[in-house]
Amino acid sequence: EAGVAQSPRYKIIEKRQSVAFWCNPISGHATLYWYQQILGQGPKLLIQFQNNGVVDDSQLPKDRFSAERLKGVDSTLKIQPAKLEDSAVYLCASSPGLAGNEQFFGPGTRLTVL
Amino acid sequence: EDQVTQSPEALRLQEGESSSLNCSYTVSGLRGLFWYRQDPGKGPEFLFTLYSAGEEKEKERLKATLTKKESFLHITAPKPEDSATYLCAVQPESNYQLIWGAGTKLIIKP
Incomplete structure (x- = not known):
């Protein structure tokens, strides 16, 4: 069974630039999560999808962060x-x-x- | 406020020296408590889910236990390959979000 795929693995940008991350979940998994993990801390949930609907985005800084999960499969942040x-x-x-x-x-x- | 506190922050053991990691939590109704292992440069890897006080689960040299206020991850006769950061998370009954602790970094010296 293929695991969760993410790309890119590393990204370096200047402040005020834009960046996008891609995720392909395990086939058949309805729920997809994006977390932010700062060094030395546990993961912090940013957004949670159930199929292509948002379940929880209470901790997503919506003024600068956005996420979508079109067709209920892969997702971009x-x-x-x-x-x-x-x-x-x-x-x-x-x-x-x-x-x-x-x-x-x-x-x-x-x-x-x- | 729901929260999770793990102790110690770091633990160094000799190979074969057994010990325990602690996860204390406060949550208004527990749906489940999760233990994960995280190696450097990788995402967390699931170990156990515990649902009710008194429950215990084992996997190789690891044993997780749960009370109404805390969970312990007991490591028996650890090997260097057990070195990792161990993360604890709780899922409250009120929603489906996992609340994570900061982890315990375990180092096993040969």
Whole structure:
């Protein structure tokens, strides 16, 4: 079974530039998550999709972050414009459903904002 | 406010030296408590889910236990390949979001 795919693995940008991350979840998984993980901290949920609908985006900085999951399969997360404090690893995860299911994580994208 | 606190932040053990990691939580109704392992440069990897106080689960040298206020991850006779950061997360009954601790970095020296 193929795992969660993410690209790119690394990205370096200047502040105020834009960046986009892509995620392809495990086939058949209805729920997709985007997390931000700052060094030394646990993951912080940014947005959670169930199929192509948003379940929770309460911690997404909507003035600069956006995400979509067209057709309920793969997803993109965009930051525009980036700030220095956005430097982090962005993790994508998927699970079969919402409640009590293990989440399968991709390798993450390490973003550095200079 | 729902929160998760893990201790210690880091733990260095000799190979074969057993120990425990702690995850303390406050949540208004627990749907589930999760343990994950994270290696450097990788995403977290699922280990266990615990649902109710008194529940225990085992996998190789790891055993997870749950009370109403905390969970322990016991590591018996660890090997260097057990070195990783161990993350704890809780899912409250009120929503489906996981609330994560900061993790315990475990280093096993040969």
